Each structure stands twice: as structure tokens, then as C-alpha cells.
Amino acid sequence: MPRIVLLNGSPSTRSSTEALLIHVADDLRMHGYNTTLMNLRSLPAEALLLARTDQPQLAAALTEVQAADALVVGTPVYQASYSGLLKTFCDVLPVGVLRGVPVLPLLTGGSDGHILALDHGLKPLLSTLGATSIAAGRFINSAHISAGAGVISPGAAAEVSGATAGFLTELDRHLTAPVRVPVG
Numbered sequence: 001m002p003r004i005v006l007l008n009g010s011p012s013t014r015s016s017t018e019a020l021l022i023h024v025a026d027d028l029r030m031h032g033y034n035t036t037l038m039n040l041r042s043l044p045a046e047a048l049l050l051a052r053t054d055q056p057q058l059a060a061a062l063t064e065v066q067a068a069d070a071l072v073v074g075t076p077v078y079q080a081s082y083s084g085l086l087k088t089f090c091d092v093l094p095v096g097v098l099r100g101v102p103v104l105p106l107l108t109g110g111s112d113g114h115i116l117a118l119d120h121g122l123k124p125l126l127s128t129l130g131a132t133s134i135a136a137g138r139f140i141n142s143a144h145i146s147a148g149a150g151v152i153s154p155g156a157a158a159e160v161s162g163a164t165a166g167f168l169t170e171l172d173r174h175l176t177a178p179v180r181v182p183v184g
Contacts, residue, residue, distance in 0.1 A: 002069040002175055003034045009075030009086030011041045016108045016145035020160065021074045023152050024106070027164050028072075038064060040089050048088045058092065065093065070102040070171050073126065077109035077139075081121045090125060099130035102174050104167040105137035106160070108145065115139040133174060135167040 006025055010017040018039070025035040038061060047055035053062060065071065075082040105122045107114070118139050126134055144156035152160070 001032065001034050002171070003036065003067065004028055004070045004072060004171075005065055005068040006035060006037045006072040007065070007074065007086070007089070008037060008039045008041070009073065009083040009089070010039075010108075011083060011085045012076075013041075014147045015076065016140075016142040016147045017074045017076050017106075019145050019147045019150045020106060020108055020140055020152065021072065022150060023157065024072055024074075024104075024160060024164055027161060028168075031168055036064060036068075040085050043089070048085075048092065051092045053092055061089075062093065066097055068101065069175065070104075070167075071098065072104045072106065072167075073122065074106040074108070075122065076142075077107050077114040077117045080114060080117055082107070082117065082125060087125070090129060093129055096130035098126060099132065100174070101131065102133040102135065102167065102171045103131045104135040104163065106163070107137070107139040108142050109139065110142050112139075112141055133170055135170055136163055138163045 006021045008018050008021050021037055025037055028035050043058055043061055044055060047058040053059055075086045103126050107118050118137050123134055138159055140156050144153040
């Protein structure tokens, strides 16, 4: 059964980003996918900052991402960009790790003015990791998410479900594509 890893780039516990990712994970499981939510804040800070990829917890996280059939990347927007925690984790991922891996990018933030961070920040970051199959993604205003209760407003839930549906279409296409063997 295909495995999808959901990366939570929020440094906060009970964040709107985590509530959104849990909502998406529930939706993906209803479609028959195995999901793993990875809270990057639980990784050892020193290992991340010093790129000590042999540290057991960080090495396990990197292996989990490399073994995933698809990735959902969620992050809050800070200063018009993705979180530094997400960036630090991406810095230790191997070059090209997302080549051929469908990715769904999701952002949360307190102002709709941050919507451009999706196309001008997060998607280019994912592209540098080799991602060529990046779903449309969504920015969801945190006002539409009750982080403590894990409740998402009906409008935001519908918007995210639409993004998830497009992502699943791409993932299904990816998983059923014939493997091409180079000739010669």
C-alpha cells in the first residue's frame, strides 16, 4: 500500500499547520493510503543545525522521506516565507530526493497577504529537491482553523479536499505509470 509522509514544518505544538495536516492525513487514509505525520520540531535541533545526518533520529527521518511514495509538506508562513525549521530539514535532504515523488504543498498563516509564499517560496524550495510533480497546493488562513480543537472551517476543509483530490489524481497516475527501461 502506498505510503505518504506528511511533513509538519511548524515549530509550535497545537499549531494550525498540524491541525491541517491531520485533516489531510485523515482524508488520505479514507482513500486507502498509509500516512505518517512527521513533526520536524521533534527532531534534535543540534543534529539538524549541524547536518549530522548520522544521528539516529535524524537518519530515521531522512530514510522515512526517501522511502515515501508521496509527500505532503505543511508549514506556517513567517516573514512571507516557509518556516526556518522546514528549510533546515530540507537542507539535510539528499540532492534530488523528491525526483518523481508527487508533493502537495500546504501553507498556513495569519494574513491572506502571505498567499504568494506558496508559489514564490515553498514550490521553488521543493523544486530544488528535485520535485517535478508538485500539486497546486493551498494557503489556508489560520483563522479558519481551530488548532487546539483540530477543527477546520467547512470552507477551508472543502478547499483542502479539492487540493487533496488533485494530488491523489497525480499520485495514482504516478503509481500506475509504466516503468521505462532505457534501451542500449
